[in-house]
Amino acid sequence: xxxxxxxxxxxxxxxxxxxxxxxxxxxxxxxxxxxxxxxxxxxxxxxxxxxxxxxxxxxxxxxxxxxxxxxxxxxxxxxxxxxxxxxxxxxxxxxxxxxxxxxxxxxxxxxxxxxxxxxxxxxxxxxxxxxxxxxxxxxxxxxxxxxxxxxxxxxxxxxxxxxxxxxxxxxxxxxxxxxxxxxxxxxxxxxxxxxxxxxxxxxxxxxxxxxxxxxxxxxxxxxxxxxxxxxxxxxxxxxxx
Amino acid sequence: xxxxxxxxxxxxxxxxxxxxxxxxxxxxxxxxxxxxxxxxxxxxxxxxxxxxxxxxxxxxxxxxxxxxxxxxxxxxxxxxxxxxxxxxxxxxxxxxxxxxxxxxxxxxxxxxxxxxxxxxxxxxxxxxxxxxxxxxx
Ligand code: SF4
Ligand code: FES
Numbered sequence: 448x449x450x451x452x453x454x455x456x457x458x459x460x461x462x463x464x465x466x467x468x469x470x471x472x473x474x475x476x477x478x479x480x481x482x483x484x485x486x487x488x489x490x491x492x493x494x495x496x497x498x499x500x501x502x503x504x505x506x507x508x509x510x511x512x513x514x515x516x517x518x519x520x521x522x523x524x525x526x527x528x529x530x531x532x533x534x535x536x537x538x539x540x541x542x543x544x545x546x547x548x549x550x551x552x553x554x555x556x557x558x559x560x561x562x563x564x565x566x567x568x569x570x571x572x573x574x575x576x577x578x579x580x581x582x583x584x585x586x587x588x589x590x591x592x593x594x595x596x597x598x599x600x601x602x603x604x605x606x607x608x609x610x611x612x613x614x615x616x617x618x619x620x621x622x623x624x625x626x627x628x629x630x631x632x633x634x635x636x637x638x639x640x641x642x643x644x645x646x647x648x649x650x651x652x653x654x655x656x657x658x659x660x661x662x663x664x665x666x667x668x669x670x671x672x673x674x675x676x677x678x679x680x681x682x683x684x685x686x687x688x
Numbered sequence: 689x690x691x692x693x694x695x696x697x698x699x700x701x702x703x704x705x706x707x708x709x710x711x712x713x714x715x716x717x718x719x720x721x722x723x724x725x726x727x728x729x730x731x732x733x734x735x736x737x738x739x740x741x742x743x744x745x746x747x748x749x750x751x752x753x754x755x756x757x758x759x760x761x762x763x764x765x766x767x768x769x770x771x772x773x774x775x776x777x778x779x780x781x782x783x784x785x786x787x788x789x790x791x792x793x794x795x796x797x798x799x800x801x802x803x804x805x806x807x808x809x810x811x812x813x814x815x816x817x818x819x820x821x822x823x824x825x
Contacts, residue, residue: 608699657711667793
């Protein structure tokens with residue numbers, strides 16, 4: 448049977464990275480996650496990585512595969528070409544063990560943008576749901592597909608040089624709510640986005656969009672957010688306080 | 689273990705040059721930073737040379753002739769490279785400014801190629817006229 452070499456960047460007892468290679472059976476349909484599970488079940492049960500849904504929904508199996516952030520469960524080994532694949536933990540995150548990284552920092556940034564609908568009349572009880580036209584729905588739906596996998600945070604070079612930068616997914620989340628006509632939290636959101644760690648740090652590299660498995664296009668959202676902020680600031684000049 | 693790994697998190701400027709499996713946007717970004725640094729360096733160099741005028745004409749002339757002396761002016765090569773980075777930086781900067789205003793957002797990669805091709809044509813025209821000017825003087 449043909450074999451594939453999987454070179455994994457693991458952590459030693461001191462927490463330092465070390466490379467270890469494993470041979471797994473090669474076929475046309477297996478994913479990188481399945482290759483890792485084969486290693487765990489048949490070669491080394493101590494190999495650590497995170498996964499759950501196996502269908503690109505939970506967002507937990509993000510890792511760097513052949514030098515680029517990917518979801519292990521939706522990347523087939525066949526698509527990577529060659530007889531050797533390199534698997535490493537995502538960059539810009541603390542490694543807990545082997546391929547499992549600490550995503551707390553990312554989630555904290557995500558929570559900071561209040562990723563839920565904010566209403567001025569939040570104590571009012573509605574008789575029915577807030578209706579939207581298809582056009583209003585289309586404005587934000589693509590940005591709501593984010594599965595919080597954090598691949599974009601690992602791909603962004605600005606995130607790699609400044610850990611305080613909010614990053615692509617949280618900023619895309621801000622745009623998702625700003626673009627939603629039911630939301631009334633624009634003032635709060637645009638203040639975060641226009642802060643020192645907001646959109647001004649983005650250099651429109653576009654790697655976040657390149658790696659996003661769900662087609663969220665964070666780099667586009669960030670530029671749209673910039674436009675909204677300019678409009679908002681301009682209007683606030685004429686607004687009575 | 690987590691604390692020990694914090695030091696490895698930041699990639700620093702060396703991260704800019706890791707182009708492997710990255711898109712054209714990454715190349716544009718890295719080159720923009722590099723060309724920006726070259727331009728800032730040149731600005732200081734330029735001010736340093738000009739500051740010799742404060743001392744006097746002789747001081748300035750001796751500095752300028754000392755670096756441009758010889759049958760082949762090697763500084764001319766650096767001048768051409770400087771023009772290259774300025775044209776590159778200007779074209780990419782214009783594209784980014786338009787993108788940030790919401791213009792051509794979904795066509796940003798095509799815009800990069802178009803703007804850079806135009807910039808390189810303008811660079812060629814500039815160098816041609818600069819060469820003619822030098823030949824005439
Ligand atoms: S924007 Fe895309 S890459 Fe970033 S966390 Fe969401 S799904 Fe993942
Ligand atoms: S295992 Fe859930 S996204 Fe890959």
